Amino acid sequence: MGKGQLRLFLFLFMFCSFLFLVLSSSVSPRNFPIIPFDEGYTPLFGDHNLIIHSDAKTVHLSLDESSGSGFASHDLYLHGYFSASIKLPSDYTAGVVVAFYLSNGDMYEKNHDEIDFEFLGHIRGKDWKVQTNIYGNGSTNIGREERYNLWFDPSEDFHQYSILWTDSKIIFYVDDVPIREIKRTKSMGGDFPSKAMTLYSTIWDASNWATNGGKYKVNYKYAPYVAEFSDFVLHGCAVDPIDHVTNCDSVQSSETVPSDVTQLERIKMENFRLKHMTYSYCYDKIRYKVPLPECVIDLREAERLRKFDPVTFGNGHHRRGKRHHIKEEAASF
Known part of the structure; x- marks a missing residue:
């Protein structure tokens, strides 16, 4: 490795280390x-x-x-x-x-x-x-x-x-x-x-x-x-x-x-929600025909929830003979 390459490597290493410290600072x-x-x-x-x-x-x-x-x-x-x-x-x-x-x-x-x-x-x-x-x-x-x-x-x-x-x-x-x-x-x-x-x-x-x-x-x-x-x-x-x-x-x-939240925390939050969220009022088309005004729809979240529960998060239509109870849907899993 030449001197120029070594200096570039050290610079990139120090920069990445600094960036990691900045991004990883979190509420704890x-x-x-x-x-x-x-x-x-x-x-x-x-x-x-x-x-x-x-x-x-x-x-x-x-x-x-x-x-x-x-x-x-x-x-x-x-x-x-x-x-x-x-x-x-x-x-x-x-x-x-x-x-x-x-x-x-x-x-x-x-x-x-x-x-x-x-x-x-x-x-x-x-x-x-x-x-x-x-x-x-x-x-x-x-x-x-x-x-x-x-x-x-x-x-x-x-x-x-x-x-x-x-x-x-x-x-x-x-x-x-x-x-x-x-x-x-x-x-x-x-x-x-x-x-x-x-x-x-x-x-x-x-x-x-x-x-x-x-x-x-x-x-x-x-x-x-x-x-x-x-x-x-x-x-x-x-x-x-x-x-x-x-x-x-x-x-x-x-x-x-x-x-x-920091940039790294935001990435963690997005990953968590895509993997682990099972219900969100913003995507519930049975309870709210139109999402509440503060909702910001994430297409990836919407697609995952729709596949997870196509009745609640899809077109909102029920299977025949099924009743929807708002209180239970809101509170149960």
Whole structure:
């Protein structure tokens, strides 16, 4: 190799290394402080089914015939990055829902906001499913659900599930992979979550809808169903629940909370969606004859979903004798 070729090789090597570092910088829970449970959360219900480990870093939520359980953040938050490592119940978990979500339903009964991660139960031999959804200003009559297969068994080990919420977008992450990005558009109006919310985690019996539209119920022979939580991140602007005033500087917050995905993350997100997305409201021609205005149709996603379910994502016609239930289609897998 001549000197000129060597210099070119070194230049290309250094440039590619620099480019990789730039592209691979990503949102990660490791970039934010992990807090003990008691510092950020308090039990919500089912106290006898909520166990805080002695190290105060890991919590078990369980569901049995007597009750589910849950916890909630001490504070309300307006935007931020919220994350937890979760290990789901193992074995047969049909009808069991584990949720990690933001909501202000206790404060705004008729016009609440919500940002959801929901795990919809599991039947042996089937892929695990996770659902994401949002509501703004009480827009519960409009479902913006998406569902995905997971590329791992979430009951075997902990995996990180994260929500990035800014005034202009919402991004859902599984481990360090962004799986969904919702951009605020003028056409969405108040349907984009915009009021301060509490962070919740719950486990509960959703036999009437969670697994195949309620076909498979919770079987308490396998109880208790135990979900484990750790690596809690609450990185956002806390809001005074009475005065609704933030106690953090908005400029500083905007600098510390990421506001977008990197190019490498976007590639990962596109690949994830093409391989693992099984439902999206934007392509559901039965529920919405015309996609909602914020939907950006990806032809590759449309083609994959059409092949996956030609009734829902194709021409929207039903086979004779079949009925379509909007609630079940929105919530089941």
